Amino acid sequence: MNLYELAYVVSKGIFRLSTLRTPLQTIGKENIPEGGAVLCCNHVHNSDPFYIVYSFDRKDKIWIMAKEEIRHYPVAGWLLHWLGFVIWVKRGKSDIGAVKSALKALKGNEKLLIFPEGTRQEEIGEGKTGAAMMAIRTGTPILPMYISPEREKGSKTKVYIGKPYMPFTEKRRANAEDYETVTEGIMAKIREIKDHREEMEAGTWNG
Structure with missing residues (x-):
């Protein structure tokens, strides 16, 4: 057992x-690919990263891209920092170090969790192009996901895992317009999972 698995x-x-x-309930676990993937999910609560990471097995090393402000939160920040698999991002500026760390993780066949919206949203909004750029530059699949916003006593927090897909298959260098198009596709996939939750739970949706 390595250090990540122990943590x-x-x-x-x-x-x-x-x-x-x-409690956590995971739907679609069979869709998790071997090796690297960019995990893209909606974001409602500070606890979302934990529910998502623990939807995977310990063999799937997952790095979380999180805004540096969370590092100072009393519980979530301390625990994430202690675990040591977080890439802290300085918002509002070009954080080259964070980008390099994320690309290195993906090139090492590890998984990377990014919330495309960049911040918590009650409803699924527009995404930023970071996830698209990471996936395209490393030739890594996108794994779209949806997490239920409910955190009420007695209700399960459900994490839905869609099917992985390659976001850009053209044999040319992607440009800014490509990143925007791929990002729109990522958000559409997340919304699609939200709209087909019941079918996923029943095992009747092929995605």
């Missing part, structure tokens, strides 16, 4: 105890 096991145990009232 995963220990922290997941703590996570389970702290979420007994809103």
